Amino acid sequence: MSNALKRIEIPIALTIIATLLQVIPYYLDIAPVKNAADQMQTVVLIIVACATFVGVISILQVHGKKIQRKSEGWEYSIIVVLGTAVMALTGLPLAEFGLGTNNAIFNYIFTNAMTPLGGTMYSIIAFFITSAAFRAFRAKNIESSIVLVAGTIMVMGNAPLFTNALPVLADISLWIREVPNMATMRGVMIGAALGAIALAVRTLMGIERGYLRGGGEE
């Protein structure tokens, strides 16, 4: 590759142009800029679609090597490679050949494997919440005691067993959620938005280079 193409200024310039094309049309109604932003969105979608293959290649490389070397758990890698290949091939957008999202094999795996496995992973969060709550709800100091009391009231305020006996619990839990909790969340959100703006300014000025190779030192 030519040395000119390796220059760090190129990705920085692209980042600046892409950022401005996102920000300007949001605030200003300038037709040429809006058109350019729309064009850029299309380009981004094409890049993202191409990047999907990067993921597939990475999976095949990692698991292919595991199978080849018969590393620990290589049998599972066969399932990964087969699953990736079958889903990628049967899901190709070629409806005239019976492929795509209406393909019977694709649909069968999606409905009977992908969906229930995803549901299972989501549902186990309940158990993780229990173990995390067990760790968090310990009155070690003032802060954790506040968490313990607030958490207990929130749990009780959402359980009819307690709210029937003590209706005030529902009001207290609602107050906790809508006043101190809401205020804290808004504070965090305002802070995060300001942080994102500062990051954008640093990026626009070309001084935020952490996401570039070696911070642009190469």
Place this chain on the structure above:
Amino acid sequence: MAFLISGRIFGLVCLLVIMGAVAYYIKQSQGGKVPKLRRIPGIDAIDEAIGRAVEMGRPVYCSHGIADLRAATTGPQTLAGLSVLNYVAKRCIEVGADLTVPVRQPEVWPIAADIVETEFKLAGKGDEFNQDKIVFLSNNQFSFSSSYMGMMMRERPGANIMVGAYWAESLQLAETGARIGAMQIAGTAQTSQIPFFLVTTDYCLIGEEIYSAGAYLGNDAELIGSLAGQDIGRILAVILGLLGALVTTFGSNAIITLFRM
């Protein structure tokens, strides 16, 4: 003016004021007036976590979240996570730690791989870079989290650093890390996930702290200066908040009208 979009004018003014303040403090820092930075324990603990993993002979995991770079609110979090990855990779190479980077978004994978590879090259160890350590797991949320959890249970990393945008998988990952005894540093600006990280990790970076991490770790005068500029925005937000509460209490809609300009 015809080209200004109604309802967004005040937002634009606020944005320009904050951007101007950030740019001003960056210029000030370039002139030698570098503001003092408060210590952030979570970021300071990154070196300790990596050192601990090396002493235990275990790998270091560093994730930059599961978001892509395109979304307006979560994209910057991924950038912040990549800045942290840059530092973590540098430190891991210096102390000989085995770094693994689990990736969810295919389009972020080349960037993460490039960051780590360049750090190896900068350290004169380009031949030691192993691309398989920047592992793309899946772009499906729960396939990613189950793979990540499985890897943690098998390889038992000594340190698990997660900075970026996370959703429902945050608790799964952090709780698994806690279960295997990894020293964990996590950070996100996703308000619904911060409580999970707070209770399950050793150190938690809250909201804006993740955006400061790159500047903090880089210890660069210009980057630190930009953090001071943020404070102007914070002061502006407090003034508008107080003014809004006061004015609305007395029955006026002036601030709301101003916001809707």
